[in-house]
Amino acid sequence: MNTPMNVATRPLGSRRDTQRLLAPEHRGHQGPVDDLPALSLDALKALAEESGLTGRGGAGFPTAIKLRAVAEARRAPVVVGNAMEGEPLSDKDAVLLNRAPQLVVDGLLVVSHALRAKRTILAVGPGIGTEAVQAAADRRRERTLVEIARLQGGFVAGQESALVNQLEGRRAVPRDPLVRVTTRGVDGRPTLVLNAETLAQLALAARHGSAWYRSSGTHDDPGTSLFTVSGAVSRPGVVEAARGTRLGDVLAPAGPLDPVAVLVGGYHGAWVPAAALDTRLTHADLRRYGATVGAGVLHVLGSGRCPLRAAAEIAGYLADESAGQCGPCINGLPRMADSLRRLADRRPDPRLPAEIDHLRRLVIGRGACAHPDGTARMVASTMHVFANHVAAHLAGWCPTDERGPR
Amino acid sequence: MSRIHIDWTRCDGHGACAELLPELLTSDEWGFPVSRTGERDPQVPRQLTEHARHAERSCPLMALRRV
Ligand code: SF4
Ligand code: SF4
Numbered sequence: 001m002n003t004p005m006n007v008a009t010r011p012l013g014s015r016r017d018t019q020r021l022l023a024p025e026h027r028g029h030q031g032p033v034d035d036l037p038a039l040s041l042d043a044l045k046a047l048a049e050e051s052g053l054t055g056r057g058g059a060g061f062p063t064a065i066k067l068r069a070v071a072e073a074r075r076a077p078v079v080v081g082n083a084m085e086g087e088p089l090s091d092k093d094a095v096l097l098n099r100a101p102q103l104v105v106d107g108l109l110v111v112s113h114a115l116r117a118k119r120t121i122l123a124v125g126p127g128i129g130t131e132a133v134q135a136a137a138d139r140r141r142e143r144t145l146v147e148i149a150r151l152q153g154g155f156v157a158g159q160e161s162a163l164v165n166q167l168e169g170r171r172a173v174p175r176d177p178l179v180r181v182t183t184r185g186v187d188g189r190p191t192l193v194l195n196a197e198t199l200a201q202l203a204l205a206a207r208h209g210s211a212w213y214r215s216s217g218t219h220d221d222p223g224t225s226l227f228t229v230s231g232a233v234s235r236p237g238v239v240e241a242a243r244g245t246r247l248g249d250v251l252a253p254a255g256p257l258d259p260v261a262v263l264v265g266g267y268h269g270a271w272v273p274a275a276a277l278d279t280r281l282t283h284a285d286l287r288r289y290g291a292t293v294g295a296g297v298l299h300v301l302g303s304g305r306c307p308l309r310a311a312a313e314i315a316g317y318l319a320d321e322s323a324g325q326c327g328p329c330i331n332g333l334p335r336m337a338d339s340l341r342r343l344a345d346r347r348p349d350p351r352l353p354a355e356i357d358h359l360r361r362l363v364i365g366r367g368a369c370a371h372p373d374g375t376a377r378m379v380a381s382t383m384h385v386f387a388n389h390v391a392a393h394l395a396g397w398c399p400t401d402e403r404g405p406r
Numbered sequence: 407m408s409r410i411h412i413d414w415t416r417c418d419g420h421g422a423c424a425e426l427l428p429e430l431l432t433s434d435e436w437g438f439p440v441s442r443t444g445e446r447d448p449q450v451p452r453q454l455t456e457h458a459r460h461a462e463r464s465c466p467l468m469a470l471r472r473v
Binding site for chain 1: 412417418440
């Protein structure tokens, strides 16, 4: 698995009533697809609109808006399922592709049919098994041919335009966002890229309707989400929970071990302190912490780990993962990571927080993709949530007293 | 009214644009243009249209565009 944090690729138990994607009946389901409705474009648009489905790949963009953008284009589009899972802390797409691959394929079938797509592709990142999903695609070959593309990974390789580039045989780097892939993507055609989980959710919504879809979650944040729980827990893994479930309840099956904070949303996410484990996992409730549900990554920081060291390591990783195209990202991210590392090293330099703040502001909005912004978000959250650690480190000591330089 | 858009995948930070359009752009410590207005793609006021056009023509990498 492409997971340095060693996230187990197995679903943890979750409450029966919130199991949809991970429900036992979908497990290795081999049956026919006769019950999958062939929705018209208007019906699909209405379903996406009424269900309130949002993207499960990270950005949380309303699926209905993307769909509309592609449907408005004159040429027949290309539909791409995104199972790149470039976020090292995420494992949910891998779990989904192994456990209920037919749902992902069904989602592709529904969308491709409605849009009369020219090509239908499922892009799979390294380390994710494709046997099960290939078998599911083969069984549905008569309805739609789904090409399964095994691609190279990397943190930004799953970004829409980087994915399109790689599918066209170019370097997997993001494009300038002036021309969106919904206008010109694979083969120069309008391209709809939807995350694997989004497609699986859509497949269920197509079968059961938008009212059913909305019967879980909250009004503004309907449905369920897959969450990958990692870090200081006794049983890392993937959980399905209704949107709006309390953070602590989603973590519970994984068995958190003396948590100090939870990184919500992955390496581009933000910290929610352990004192706020009753925060509900909705966009509105997480906004206070600058976090979003994102791709459902929940990484628990235990009390034995220095938060600044952990954040500096993540920032260093993100700086290395810059696609090396945009000046402010190439120059700013390593500097920001280095300043954070010096802070974690307890350099008694009172200018460090201001320098970090300056670099953070300098990179925001100044790249072809959201990588600088996401990195800046994680760093800002670190400085804010762990302000007492920052003050202690500047004074030469670490409240966690993790062994390290000094 | 147009906006200044920088294609960051092309721009190599020569900073010519910041010199030609100091009202809207400055340079960061590496020479890459920074929007003065804080907007991602700063809006060009009518009286600067000519300057903006000139900056667009002068960018050696065609990284700066009016959109
Ligand atoms: S912002 Fe950074 S990661 Fe994104 S395309 Fe530019 S260099 Fe690559
Ligand atoms: S003139 Fe062009 S290449 Fe030079 S800094 Fe400005 S946008 Fe970048």
